[in-house]
Amino acid sequence: MRKNQVAVVGAAETTELGVIPNASQLQLHADAALNAIADAGLKLSDIDGFATAVETPQQVCHYLGIKPTWVDGTSVGGCSFMLHVRHAAAAIEAGLCKTVLITHAESGKSMIGKLPRSTPADSLNGQFEAPFGVYGPPSMFPIPVLRFMKTYGITHEQLASVAVVQREWAAKNPRAMMKDPITVADVLNSRMIAYPFRLLQCCLVTDGGGALILTSADRARDFPNKPVYIMGTGESVETPMVSQMETFNSSRAFKTAGPLAFKEAGIAHGDVDHLMIYDAFAHLPLFGLGDLGFMPYEATGQFIADGNTRPGGKLPLNTNGGGLSYMHSGMYGMYALQESVRQMRGIAPAQVPNAKISVCHGVGGMFAASGTIVFTNER
Amino acid sequence: MAEPQRARPKPTPETQHFWDGTKAGELRLQRCDACAHVYFPPRPFCPSCASRKVSIFKASGKGFLYSYVINHRPAAPGFTPPYAIAVVELDEGPRMMSNIIDCPQTPEALELDMKLEVAFQELDDKITLPVFRPAKG
Numbered sequence: 001m002r003k004n005q006v007a008v009v010g011a012a013e014t015t016e017l018g019v020i021p022n023a024s025q026l027q028l029h030a031d032a033a034l035n036a037i038a039d040a041g042l043k044l045s046d047i048d049g050f051a052t053a054v055e056t057p058q059q060v061c062h063y064l065g066i067k068p069t070w071v072d073g074t075s076v077g078g079c080s081f082m083l084h085v086r087h088a089a090a091a092i093e094a095g096l097c098k099t100v101l102i103t104h105a106e107s108g109k110s111m112i113g114k115l116p117r118s119t120p121a122d123s124l125n126g127q128f129e130a131p132f133g134v135y136g137p138p139s140m141f142p143i144p145v146l147r148f149m150k151t152y153g154i155t156h157e158q159l160a161s162v163a164v165v166q167r168e169w170a171a172k173n174p175r176a177m178m179k180d181p182i183t184v185a186d187v188l189n190s191r192m193i194a195y196p197f198r199l200l201q202c203c204l205v206t207d208g209g210g211a212l213i214l215t216s217a218d219r220a221r222d223f224p225n226k227p228v229y230i231m232g233t234g235e236s237v238e239t240p241m242v243s244q245m246e247t248f249n250s251s252r253a254f255k256t257a258g259p260l261a262f263k264e265a266g267i268a269h270g271d272v273d274h275l276m277i278y279d280a281f282a283h284l285p286l287f288g289l290g291d292l293g294f295m296p297y298e299a300t301g302q303f304i305a306d307g308n309t310r311p312g313g314k315l316p317l318n319t320n321g322g323g324l325s326y327m328h329s330g331m332y333g334m335y336a337l338q339e340s341v342r343q344m345r346g347i348a349p350a351q352v353p354n355a356k357i358s359v360c361h362g363v364g365g366m367f368a369a370s371g372t373i374v375f376t377n378e379r
Numbered sequence: 380m381a382e383p384q385r386a387r388p389k390p391t392p393e394t395q396h397f398w399d400g401t402k403a404g405e406l407r408l409q410r411c412d413a414c415a416h417v418y419f420p421p422r423p424f425c426p427s428c429a430s431r432k433v434s435i436f437k438a439s440g441k442g443f444l445y446s447y448v449i450n451h452r453p454a455a456p457g458f459t460p461p462y463a464i465a466v467v468e469l470d471e472g473p474r475m476m477s478n479i480i481d482c483p484q485t486p487e488a489l490e491l492d493m494k495l496e497v498a499f500q501e502l503d504d505k506i507t508l509p510v511f512r513p514a515k516g
């Protein structure tokens with residue numbers, strides 16, 4: 001795909017984030033969509049392309065009254081929205097549609113109108129993982145981390161520092177769920193969830209949503225907000241079973257999606273001003289820094305512990321506070337994209353001064369899928 | 380751990396030989412007749428070279444502890460926390476999720492790379508699960 005041919009011209013989250021007991025999951029999609037439409041200065045009738053995950057496109061389109069000529073229901077977990085951005089950019093370039101709306105919402109905390117997640121007993125996961133006591137993401141996602149730590153000499157303290165640094169970012173963000181400062185000792189003394197991970201190394205569980213609107217870069221200048229261009233994109237999937245990853249020393253999906261996006265954007269790691277790495281759990285930024293090629297895996301833990309990703313550091317990472325401290329409704333990728341767009345527009349609560357290139361890297365399932373988007377505010 | 384609520388696998392035509400094996404006290408894997416690739420989970424073709432000519436064989440049941448978590452909460456139905464959810468790398472190459480028995484469920488006792496051997500845990504008259512214990516000697 002050619003770079004900078006498509007832009008984000010509308011971006012918004014739900015009016016409220018956190019605990020939203022007065023709206024169903026479907027209504028949260030609509031709330032985010034209406035906020036994004038208003039942000040872009042558009043009408044719903046201007047939307048001719050639509051993408052969402054978990055909920056079906058027909059469900060959300062009917063609820064909103066949208067009549068699309070292009071739809072994408074790619075649903076590969078929390079990074080689905082990165083894949084939607086990639087697919088939408090290709091569709092707009094190919095002339096299949098002009099203006100695409102991408103929505104996410106999840107009533108992850110209040111569980112109102114939330115679709116059930118189940119593992120059928122005759123699925124491969126149902127036969128070869130569920131019988132051994134996996135029960136929700138905290139019991140599955142951290143399974144690779146002890147091997148990763150042993151291979152690369154990563155310490156418990158370094159993994160705790162991920163949560164500490166992200167709380168520093170969250171403290172600057174009025175919409176963050178958790179803002180009180182924490183220390184490495186606080187993290188290592190918090191309640192054990194699934195060894196080696198404790199409560200403060202696991203993502204939040206909240207309600208919320210977000211929506212993006214994309215159109216061609218040539219049209220993007222006519223919109224009320226500063227366009228944010230799609231500079232590079234990548235995607236991949238590996239396996240729905242964490243036990244069947246090729247290795248626990250890296251993520252094949254990350255190592256495919258990330259470099260694809262960098263290559264398409266034509267950028268080097270030193271060009272990156274701002275970075276988002278989907279942090280469902282504290283080890284993900286370490287995998288991301290290694291798999292995206294920022295540094296050797298051995299260096300990732302110390303890099304974060306040394307403060308390089310904190311406010312004022314040389315590689316600002318997860319500047320909204322991340323899934324650990326900002327919010328995590330279940331599929332956090334949309335919120336990572338929203339923060340990248342805010343940073344590129346120059347309106348983030350913890351704005352990185354003069355940031356021109358933002359890399360937004362997502363995970364789906366337990367390292368099952370990945371999507372990477374490189375954004376820029378210069379064409 | 381064999382309480383009634385524990386998740387029970389339901390075999391499919393492609394996996395039935397595996398569950399017949401565990402019931403008979405065998406850990407069965409598949410090997411490609413064309414390229415010799417050994418793989419898991421079961422399927423009637425080779426995921427490496429796509430050949431449909433594959434054979435089922437009895438694995439050694441030996442392996443090592445590749446990684447794990449010790450789950451504290453929330454516990455799966457039928458499990459008493461804390462309990463380890465392990466990934467075992469078999470001597471033949473494939474990895475599989477399992478539990479570790481005859482071993483304290485602690486970081487001190489569960490050493491990465493420790494040698495393991497398969498054991499069989501009967502859930503009911505249809506399903507027997509492959510689990511692993513520290514290898515003797």
